[in-house]
Amino acid sequence: MANVKELDPSASQLAAFGARIRGSRTARGWKQRDLASQMGFSPTQISHVETGRKMASWRFARSADAAFGFEGTDESFERELGKMKHGVLFEGFPQYVAYEARAIEIRIFNAGLIPGLLQTPAYVAAVEAGVVKRGASTPDQAEERINLLAERQAALVRPTPPTVIAVLDESCLRRPVGGPEVMDRQFAHLIAFAEQPNTILQVAPYALGEHCPFNRMTILLTLPDHSVVSYVESQIQGHLSREIASVRPLMRAYHQLQGASLSQADSVDMIEQMRKGTQ
Template sequence: MVNRKELNPESSPQAAFGARVRSMREARGWRQEDLGELMEYSGVHVSAVEVGRKMPTLRFACRADAAFGTAGTADTFERQWREIRHGSLLEGFPEYVGHEGRAVEIRLYEVGVLPGLLQTPEYASALADSAVKRGAITPEQAHERVTIVAERQAALARKRPPLVFVVLDESCLRRPIGEPTVWDAQLAALAEFAELPNTVLQVAPFDMGERRPFDLPVYLLTLSDRSLMSYAESAHRGHLERESTFVLPMLTAYHQLQAEAPSQAECVAMISQLRKGTP
């Protein structure tokens, strides 16, 4: 015990993870070697995680949940790991991304800023760099945000890609992001997205007025078992909803939005006009 290192759980999310592992292990009277055997890790590895020398992995977190019986609870080690991994992202969003990567149908409505699934790396970087300049996030967190965008897009490039329906509020196209070359390339990427066989891209123009059913961004997923899920964000957190009595009305409203919005051909024509510099 003379080599026991005192831990400060408040120093970082990683330290809090390690301190929790140690606390729960010692409460059960286990040595590090005992826990390591249960988790299929060495005692040295467990020690390194506990004192913060080694970053926990998703596999480690899931094995810890199995060993301590915390799987399926509201406070799992997996959730704690995701908070470490995605510390600059809203609570709930990493979980949403996991479901998004497995969904068979994705429906998005976005206001002001293009959704991540449609962003070019340069567009995503311009947004992240702006947040750094405002002091909202660190350069490391900015890099993480851009990486997450790329990972989300890569997850959709699978053998049987999902159907992706996107309705953009006109503000998304009237708000240039980045240098002119970045913005032009982003508009070109939108037109290319519309040409894919598994996508539909529409724009909800300003003059839709009160016929627009949503005032905030909407994310709707259909999973392989045909169950539905929605995701919404406030200023401080994201929320996943699986209750059909809540999600089904949102899906109905989304269909109404698609019916009211101009066609994809009209959307592509608008993008072409913007690239030419005409209103």
């Protein structure tokens, strides 16, 4: 009989996570190969997570939840992974990420910074370097956020990708991040984003003034069952909601915002002119 490594759940969060995976598996009488088959991972990958040698990915946690029937429950491995990886992030954000990965339509508004899903690696690295320099985060925490963003962006590359509608406050374009070269590549990325068949890009110009219905990051996700989830984030907190009473006014305001913003053609033209330094 193969040696089974003893686990000490109190040793670390990583060890506790692995022990929970093993405990859930053995309680069902499954071998590692049985769980691996259900999750779409190799037995070696299961072993590495169970013994704390590697941290689980978001896909691993979601697959484990599906295998064990923990999706959307307090026992969710995805929720536990969120607490491990992103304890410095706002409450509700790990749950938001799970919804985002399944959404069929994503509507985004942001002011001040390019939204995460549209950021280039160089842009997000510059943003996180600034956070670390201010002492608001550690280098390890910044690296985790960079990795999470890469996973979020990768999750949108599907056989049938979601429709992504992004309305950027003009301040997103006017604020220099990382220097001219980083901004040039970011502008090029936005132009390429607008050319995709499943995307819409608009700019809410400064001229909207007080008529802009949002002053903070707002995201609306349409899920496969056509229900809508909202996520609104301020400087100090985030709020996730599936309540119709709170989501419906946000959807109405988003439609108003789109109607008042520049068309995609005019928005792309503005970005191209800024890239050339003529605006």
